Amino acid sequence: MENKIINFGAGPAKLPEEVLKEVQKNLIDYEGTGLSVMEMSHRSAGYFKINEDAMNDLRELVGVPSNYKILFMQGGGTGMFSAVCLNLMGRTGTADYLVTGSWSAKAAKEATQYGSVNLILPKVQKYTSVPRQSTWSLDPNASYVYYCDNETVDGVEFDFVPETKDVPLVCDMSSNFLSRPIDVSKFGVIFAGAQKNVGTAGITVVIVREDLLGKPMKITPSILDFTITEKNNSIYNTPPTFIVHVMSLVFKWIKRNGGLQGMYNNSLVKSKLIYDIIDKSNGFYACPVDKNVRSRMNVPFRIGCASGHEDLETEFLKLCESKHLIQLKGHRSVGGIRASLYNAMTIAETQILADLMESFFGNKKR
Structure with a gap:
């Protein structure tokens, strides 16, 4: 290990060596098909199996309930800042945001383009804490409550899951997804960019409760519409096939470890x-x-x-x-x-x- 590079980067981040070796082995000829996954048609049976295996492995790994849908979307976590609003904010036109770091601050700013944003926590110069929920005043009529479970820039990680009663809870888990068990049933939407714990940059995992589908704003682009993505099994347009393949291998690696x-x-x-x-x-x-x-x-x-x-x-x-x-x-x-x-x-x-x-x-x- 003396001369080996050790990458402590925040993302795109280090991948498991086992996974890299598997990728290398199948890079030119994926399982005897004569094709690289990067060349494979997203409409082919071969890629369909990769896509299905990734979704099934993730459902098993996390314990995703049957009334939740798994989506693989593009645009990264930043794209989801808009997608969450476009798919959920139309119910009441307002949402509660818990800003505890740089990424939740960006998400809240993005949300102001689509409706009324309630900043639940007082503004601070530096993000170093998470005020206890007993100090919050949530809006029972909000379309959703939004927070970032782990702030990559500031190093702040929630030590509890907020209780929002009947208001859907939306969580950006980009930098701690799959790093601990979670109770999916407490959330309306969970999303995570792949480039931290899940795989390589270019895909975002979304887990959404099915009753929250079918209600996007009319201005929602098809590419950001949760309902369209779900109906098309995350292959509405050409997906980043190679990235989904790598992500699938990471899921299997986590299961083995x-x-x-x-x-x-x-x-x-x-x-x-x-x-x-x-x-x-x-x-x-x-x-x-x-x-x-x-x-x-x-x-x-x-x-x-x-x-x-x-x-x-x-x-x-x-x-x-x-x-x-x-x-x-x-x-x-x-x-x-x-x-x-x-x-x-x-x-x-x-x-x-x-x-x-x-x-x-x-x-x-x-």
């Missing part, structure tokens, strides 16, 4: 390795996020003092790159360092980063 509970157990070990170094460094490393909502997937921290020290951070990043640990620079909007610990990141690889952090701190302390 303990399922969602296995991914969750690993995520706790990995994130604890890094947070323990931060907490024991007497402020040399500092994570601004409240401990109860620290992300298991994206660990942001500063070096040198609570507000960060750019010289030390630059030195640390150069050291990491010299050791083949890459993509650790924090998002441009918050700075600092960010270690993304998605499902494909192993405990052993995370330990290498933890050891380097400990060594760097020890050298500077002397």
Whole structure:
């Protein structure tokens, strides 16, 4: 592992090595067809099976109830910011948004183009916490309540599922989907971009309760219409066939490696390795996020003092790159360092980063 690149990037992110080897094996000739999946017609029996297998494996993996539909859509999480509004907001023309980080803030801004947006939480300069639900005032007439379960940029992850009674709950799970068991029945819509835990960039998984279908706004483009996508089995237009193939292999890899509970157990070990170094460094490393909502997937921290020290951070990043640990620079909007610990990141690889952090701190302390 000494000369191996370890990619801590927030996305497109590291893929399991087993999956990459399977992709490599079938890249030119997929299961004896003489075709690459990238060349395969999306109307062919071969691709139809790939599509069906991916949906069935996901349904089994997550425990998706029979009254929920699985969609594979394009446009990424950003496209879903509009799609959610176009498909759901028409009921009352208003929606509640819980803004706890950069991505939910962008989603709320996008939603203002389609209806009235109620910002449930007070605006803050920095996103470091999730106010308890007892402080919220939700609108019982809202078309839906929207939140982002894990904020990739800010490192804030919900430690509970909001209770919204009869109002559909919509959740952006792009950066922690398939990293822990979830009760799908608590949600109206779940969506997740593939490029974190699910596969490669270019496809978005949507899980939608069937009673929420069939009510899009008249202005909804066909490509963003949940109902049209479902009726066409996610092959309304030409899908990114290769990406769905990779995603299907990732689902099987997760099943072979303990399922969602296995991914969750690993995520706790990995994130604890890094947070323990931060907490024991007497402020040399500092994570601004409240401990109860620290992300298991994206660990942001500063070096040198609570507000960060750019010289030390630059030195640390150069050291990491010299050791083949890459993509650790924090998002441009918050700075600092960010270690993304998605499902494909192993405990052993995370330990290498933890050891380097400990060594760097020890050298500077002397």
